[in-house]
Amino acid sequence: MARAIREVKERLKLVDIVFELVDARIPISSKNPMISEVIKDKPHLLLLTKADLADPEATKDWIKYYSDRGEQAIAIDSRSPFIEKDILKATKKQLANKIASREQRGISQTEIRAMCIGIPNVGKSTLLNHLVNKKVAITGDRPGVTKKQQWLKSPHGLSLLDTPGILWPRFDDQSIGSKLAFTGAIKENLFAADDVALFGLNIFTKRYKQRLLDRYKVTEEDLEQPLPELLLAITAKLGMNDDYDRASQRIMLDARKGKLGRFSLDFVSEMSENDD
Ligand SMILES: Nc1nc2c(ncn2[C@@H]2O[C@H](COP(=O)(O)OP(=O)(O)O)[C@@H](O)[C@H]2O)c(=O)[nH]1
């Protein structure tokens, strides 16, 4: 971690602004608290990625939450080719002073240099690809596939440093680990599949009950049962006999692929007063 931070600090000197990527489904759990410390006063834009998979209401709440705290956040689908305008607009707002001062001093530099930073698998390479309109950065389902370092130029004046800043998520709390595993941010084999599936089922029974009824054809009664019983009911409905480990894997895959609808696991309403 210390080395990663040192490297990020070095590269920070090269850029005007930092794009911090967090997963819109888990904006708190996918945010490494060290990042704010590392970035310090650097202009900074929070990008809530995978917003296409997240609960739109929850995302709206998060954007307001950050905006109330003077932090600009925008929700994006990193795979969309139409995001550059939004990002550019927000970036220019963040850099308004710098741009004005450049103009005053007669510096005609219009290029804005940026770097992405975020935990593995949050969509850094995907975003780079779409901003620069060609497949230069390597993307993959596995965390940590990015290796090369180079500047990538977007058609509208953004220059992005590839070799994004990769910081590991924090695991200081069991529920954060479960959220990261459930959304696929970390390899689930770090955790017992059934623990993670049960964690997800708990949130779904509270917030997205209908999705479970629709997808797994369980009954309202099943949903009233203790969670391990519910998992067994789903396992049976999936025709997996009592292989609840396999059923747990299936539930996680379904969730990640969007087959359980758009969902979030972090909610503004769960933030306590002193979390600011
Ligand atoms: N649905 C969705 N998938 C995304 C989005 N951004 C990235 N992904 C997927 O998430 C996985 C990891 O993305 P990648 O760019 O390699 O993450 P990196 O490790 O941060 O560079 C890939 O399978 C991407 O297709 C997004 O905004 N929406």
Ligand SMILES: [Mg+2]
């Ligand atoms: Mg990458």
